[in-house]
Amino acid sequence: MMTNKWFNILVPIFSVFTGLLSGAIIMLLFGYNPIQGYIALFQGAFGDPYFFGETIRQTTPYILTGLAIAFAFRAGLFNIGAEGQVIVGWLAAVWIGTTVDAPMYIHLPLALLVAALAGALWGFIPGLLKASLGVHEVIVTIMLNYVALYSTNAIIRNVLTESADKTDMIAPTASLASAWLENLTYFSRMHYGIFLAVIAAVVMWFIIDRTNLGFELKAVGYNRYASKYAGMSVKRNIILTMIISGAFAGLAGSMEGLGTYGNMTVSSGFSNLGFDGIAVALLGANNAIGVILAALLFGALKVGALNMPTQAGVPNELVDIIIALIIFFVASSYLIRWIILRFKGRGNK
Amino acid sequence: MDYVIEMLHIRKEFPGVVANDDITIQLRKGEIHALLGENGAGKSTLMNVLFGLYQPEQGEIRVKGKEVNITNPNVANDLGIGMVHQHFMLVETFTVTQNIILGNEPTKHGRVNIKEAEEEVQKLSDKYGLRVDATAKISDISVGMQQRAEILKTLYRGAEVLIFDEPTAVLTPQEITELMEIFKTLIAEGKSIILITHKLKEIMQICDRCTVIRKGKGIGTVNVADTNVKELASLMVGRDISFQVDKQPAKPKQTVLEINDLVVKDSRKIDRLKGLDLSVRAGEIVGIAGVDGNGQSELIETITGLRKANTGKILLNNKDITNLSPRKVTESGIGHIPQDRHKYGLVLDYSIGENIVLQTYYKRPFSKYKILNYKQIFSKAEQLIAEYDVRTPSVYTKARALSGGNQQKAIIAREIDRSPDLLIAAQPTRGLDVGAIEFIHRKLIEERDKGKAILLISFELDEILDVSDRIAVIYDGKIVADIKPEETNEQHLGLLMAGSGHEKVGESS
Numbered sequence: 001m002m003t004n005k006w007f008n009i010l011v012p013i014f015s016v017f018t019g020l021l022s023g024a025i026i027m028l029l030f031g032y033n034p035i036q037g038y039i040a041l042f043q044g045a046f047g048d049p050y051f052f053g054e055t056i057r058q059t060t061p062y063i064l065t066g067l068a069i070a071f072a073f074r075a076g077l078f079n080i081g082a083e084g085q086v087i088v089g090w091l092a093a094v095w096i097g098t099t100v101d102a103p104m105y106i107h108l109p110l111a112l113l114v115a116a117l118a119g120a121l122w123g124f125i126p127g128l129l130k131a132s133l134g135v136h137e138v139i140v141t142i143m144l145n146y147v148a149l150y151s152t153n154a155i156i157r158n159v160l161t162e163s164a165d166k167t168d169m170i171a172p173t174a175s176l177a178s179a180w181l182e183n184l185t186y187f188s189r190m191h192y193g194i195f196l197a198v199i200a201a202v203v204m205w206f207i208i209d210r211t212n213l214g215f216e217l218k219a220v221g222y223n224r225y226a227s228k229y230a231g232m233s234v235k236r237n238i239i240l241t242m243i244i245s246g247a248f249a250g251l252a253g254s255m256e257g258l259g260t261y262g263n264m265t266v267s268s269g270f271s272n273l274g275f276d277g278i279a280v281a282l283l284g285a286n287n288a289i290g291v292i293l294a295a296l297l298f299g300a301l302k303v304g305a306l307n308m309p310t311q312a313g314v315p316n317e318l319v320d321i322i323i324a325l326i327i328f329f330v331a332s333s334y335l336i337r338w339i340i341l342r343f344k345g346r347g348n349k
Numbered sequence: 350m351d352y353v354i355e356m357l358h359i360r361k362e363f364p365g366v367v368a369n370d371d372i373t374i375q376l377r378k379g380e381i382h383a384l385l386g387e388n389g390a391g392k393s394t395l396m397n398v399l400f401g402l403y404q405p406e407q408g409e410i411r412v413k414g415k416e417v418n419i420t421n422p423n424v425a426n427d428l429g430i431g432m433v434h435q436h437f438m439l440v441e442t443f444t445v446t447q448n449i450i451l452g453n454e455p456t457k458h459g460r461v462n463i464k465e466a467e468e469e470v471q472k473l474s475d476k477y478g479l480r481v482d483a484t485a486k487i488s489d490i491s492v493g494m495q496q497r498a499e500i501l502k503t504l505y506r507g508a509e510v511l512i513f514d515e516p517t518a519v520l521t522p523q524e525i526t527e528l529m530e531i532f533k534t535l536i537a538e539g540k541s542i543i544l545i546t547h548k549l550k551e552i553m554q555i556c557d558r559c560t561v562i563r564k565g566k567g568i569g570t571v572n573v574a575d576t577n578v579k580e581l582a583s584l585m586v587g588r589d590i591s592f593q594v595d596k597q598p599a600k601p602k603q604t605v606l607e608i609n610d611l612v613v614k615d616s617r618k619i620d621r622l623k624g625l626d627l628s629v630r631a632g633e634i635v636g637i638a639g640v641d642g643n644g645q646s647e648l649i650e651t652i653t654g655l656r657k658a659n660t661g662k663i664l665l666n667n668k669d670i671t672n673l674s675p676r677k678v679t680e681s682g683i684g685h686i687p688q689d690r691h692k693y694g695l696v697l698d699y700s701i702g703e704n705i706v707l708q709t710y711y712k713r714p715f716s717k718y719k720i721l722n723y724k725q726i727f728s729k730a731e732q733l734i735a736e737y738d739v740r741t742p743s744v745y746t747k748a749r750a751l752s753g754g755n756q757q758k759a760i761i762a763r764e765i766d767r768s769p770d771l772l773i774a775a776q777p778t779r780g781l782d783v784g785a786i787e788f789i790h791r792k793l794i795e796e797r798d799k800g801k802a803i804l805l806i807s808f809e810l811d812e813i814l815d816v817s818d819r820i821a822v823i824y825d826g827k828i829v830a831d832i833k834p835e836e837t838n839e840q841h842l843g844l845l846m847a848g849s850g851h852e853k854v855g856e857s858s
Contacts, residue, residue, distance in 0.1 A: 212711045212719045215703070222698045228655065229685070229693040230707045231676025 019326030044307020045300035053185025059299030063197040064252035065277025066291040075241040076221030081141025082249040083274025084148030085119035089253025092118035097170025107173040119250015127242025131235035176259035191259035205288035359408035372567035383559040389752030431503025493524035547782035599818035601630040605802035611661035623826035636817030684769035702730035702744035737762035754785035
C-alpha cells in the first residue's frame with residue numbers, strides 16, 4: 001500500500017499526463033504534429049517574459065477561486081457559487097475603484113476589503129440557508145450565480161453608468177497595476193495581485209491546519225455528529241465556512257476588476273473563473289500549495305493555448321478540445337485514482 | 350483426515366505491520382471451526398486472504414488437498430468458499446432474490462429470469478430451514494433475515510465452506526438461537542463452517558474445534574470438548590482473565606446527578622421520556638437496564654445536551670444543567686462515552702491524537718489565542734495512549750485504522766482524563782473482546798473508587814449485574830424499579846424490563 005501523501009501527489013501528475021496524452025492523440029488524428037503543438041503551448045505560456053507575465057496574471061484569480069472551493073471542500077461543503085461570488089467581488093471592487101476618492105493606502109485596501117465582503121455576503125446566504133433550513137448549498141449557490149450575473153449587468157447599465165456596456169476605468173489609487181512588473185514582462189498585464197493570492201494561500205493553510213476554527217471546520221466536514229457531541233456548533237461552522245470561502249472568491253473578482261481589466265463589462269455569460277476553480281481545487285487536492293500549483297497549470301494552459309493556432313497551426317476549436325480534455329482528466333482524478341489502484345493491484349499478483 | 354480447506358503457514362504483511370505471521374488453520378469436512386482472537390489479532394485479514402481479497406506473502410492454501418491460488422473473490426466462489434460479512438453486502442431497495450442473483454443473473458432471451466431464480470432461492474431457503482421470503486425487499490426485513498439472505502447468497506453460488514465474520518454481533522438473543530439451529534442444518538447437509546468470533550460462550554456451545562490467533566500469530570488449534578472458557582480466554586489474550594468483576598462495596602456520598610420528572614418528545618412529538626426520575630451519587634455505579642428503545646438514548650442525549658428536554662429538571666452538583674449546549678454540559682463536569690463510537694465518539698478521519706483532544710482542543714495548552722499547538726496535542730496523546738494501552742502504530746494514525754477495542758480505549762482515555770464528576774458510559778463494551786471488556790470495567794470501577802458518579806447504560810444483563818452498585822430499570826420512558834444487583838438475577842430483571850411486576854419491587858426498594 002502507498003501512503004496517502006504520495007498518492008495525493010501521484011494522482012494529479014498522472015491526471016495531467018493522461019490529459020496531455022489524449023490531447024496529443026486528438027492532434028494526431030486531425031493531422032497536426034502534437035510535439036509542435038505542445039511546444040507552442042509551452043512557449044505561449046513560458047516562452048518569453050510577456051507570456052510568462054500573462055500566465056501569472058491568469059493564475060492569480062485561479063489561485064483565489066481554487067482556495068475558495070478547497071476551503072469549503074475541507075469543511076464538507078461544495079461551494080459551486082464561487083462564480084457568482086467572483087462577479088459580485090469584481091463589481092464591488094470596481095464600484096469602490098470608480099466612485100471613492102482617497103489616497104492609495106486607503107483606496108486600494110478598501111476596494112479589496114469591500115470585494116471580499118461582497119463575496120462573503122454571497123457565500124453567507126447559502127451558508128445560512130443550509131445551517132438553518134437544511135437547504136443544499138449546491139442548489140442555492142447555482143441560483144445565486146445567475147442572480148449575481150444579471151443584477152451586476154443591471155447595476156452596470158443603470159447605476160454605475162447611463163446605459164453603457166462597461167464601467168469607467170478605476171482610479172489609479174485603487175489599481176493593482178504595477179509598472180515594475182509590466183516592465184519586467186514586456187508590458188504584460190501582470191499585477192501585484194499575485195502576491196495577494198500567495199498570501200491568501202498561506203492564510204488558508206494557516207486557518208485550516210493551525211487554528212481552532214480549522215480544527216472545527218474539518219471535524220464538521222468529516223463527521224457532524226461527533227462534532228456536535230464534542231460541543232462544536234455545526235451551524236456556526238457551516239456559515240463561517242461559506243463566508244470565508246466567499247471572501248476568497250470575492251477577492252478573485254477584485255483581481256480582475258482592480259488588476260487585469262480595471263473595469264467591468266456587461267457580460268452575457270460567466271467568467272468561468274469560479275467553475276475552473278473547482279477543477280483547480282480538485283487537482284490541488286484541496287490544500288494550499290496544491291492549489292497554487294494547479295492554478296499555475298490552468299493559467300499556463302489558458303494563456304499558452306492562445307499561441308497554438310499561430311505557431312503550430314492548430315485551429316482554435318481543436319485547442320479548446322485539447323484543453324477541455326486535459327481538464328477532463330484532471331477533474332476525473334477519482335477515475336485516475338481507481339485506475340492506479342487497479343494497476344497496483346495487478347502488480348502485486 | 351480429510352480437510353476441505355487448509356491454510357498453511359500464512360504470512361501477510363502490511364507496511365509496518367505483520368497482520369498474519371505463520372498461521373495454520375485446517376478445516377475438516379462437516380465441522381464448525383472457530384477462529385478466535387482479540388480485536389485486531391488478524392482474524393479478518395486471514396479470512397480475507399482465504400476469500401481472495403488479499404494475497405499472502407508466504408504460505409499455501411489447499412482446497413480438498415489441492416494447492417490453489419485464490420487471486421480474487423470470484424476464484425474463491427468457484428472453489429466453493431462463501432463469506433457472510435459482518436456488514437452485509439446487500440442492496441436495500443432490491444428483493445432478496447435480486448440481491449442473490451446480482452452479478453450472476455440467470456437470463457432467458459436476454460432478460461433476467463427472476464421467476465425461476467425466485468423459485469430456486471425459495472427452494473434453497475426451505476431446504477435449509479431459513480424461512481426467508483425470496484420476494485421480500487431487503488429494507489422491509491429484519492437484520493436477522495438480512496443475514497439469512499447473505500447465507501442464501503453463498504449457498505446459491507454453490508458454497509461448500511461458509512465463513513461467518515462475527516455473525517452474532519448484530520443479532521438479538523432469539524435470532525442468535527435460531528442462527529445456531531441454522532448452523533446445525535448446514536452441517537447436516539454436508540457444509541463446513543468457519544466462525545470468526547471472540548465470544549467464548551458461542552464457541553463452547555456450537556463449535557467442534559477452535560484455532561486461536563494472538564497478535565497475528567497462530568497459537569494453535571484445540572478441541573472444544575477438551576477445553577473450557579477460561580482456557581480459551583487465556584489462550585486468546587496470553588494471560589489469565591478474571592471473569593468475576595473485582596470490586597469492593599460502594600461507598601456512595603453526595604448526590605451528583607439528579608433528574609426530576611423529565612419529559613422528552615421526539616421529532617414526531619411522541620413522548621420518549623415520560624416523567625423520568627433518577628439520581629446518581631458520587632462513588633457509585635448506577636446501571637440502567639432495559640430493552641433497547643425504552644428511552645435510554647433519549648435519556649443520555651438529553652443529559653448531554655444533544656436533545657432538548659420539554660419539561661423537567663436535570664441537576665449536576667445541584668446546578669441546573671437542563672438544556673445547556675453540549676459544550677456547556679461537558680464543561681460543567683460530565684464525561685460521555687457514546688453508544689455509537691463511529692458516529693458520535695470519533696472523527697474517524699482525524700488522527701488518534703486529534704481525537705484525544707476532541708473535547709479540549711480549544712483549551713490551553715492545546716490552543717492559545719485560538720491557534721493550535723500540535724506539539725502539546727500529540728504529547729498529550731502519547732501520554733494517554735501509553736496510560737490506557739491504546740494499541741496504535743502512532744498518535745498520527747487515523748482513528749479509522751484502529752480496531753474497535755482500541756478506538757474505544759481512546760475514547761475512554763479522553764473522557765476519563767478530563768476527570769468529570771459524572772461519567773456516562775453507554776454500552777461501553779459493545780463488540781469488544783474479553784480483554785478489552787475487563788480493562789474497561791476495571792477503569793469504570795477505578796473511577797467510582799475515586800469518588801466519581803458513573804451512569805452505565807447497557808443491554809448486556811451480565812454487564813449490568815456485574816458492574817453496577819445499583820440498578821435502575823427503564824421501561825417505556827420511566828424508571829420502574831431501583832434495586833441492588835445482589836437482590837436480583839437475570840430472570841427477575843428480564844421480567845422488570847418487560848414491564849411486569851415492578852410494583853412489587855418498587856415497594857421493596
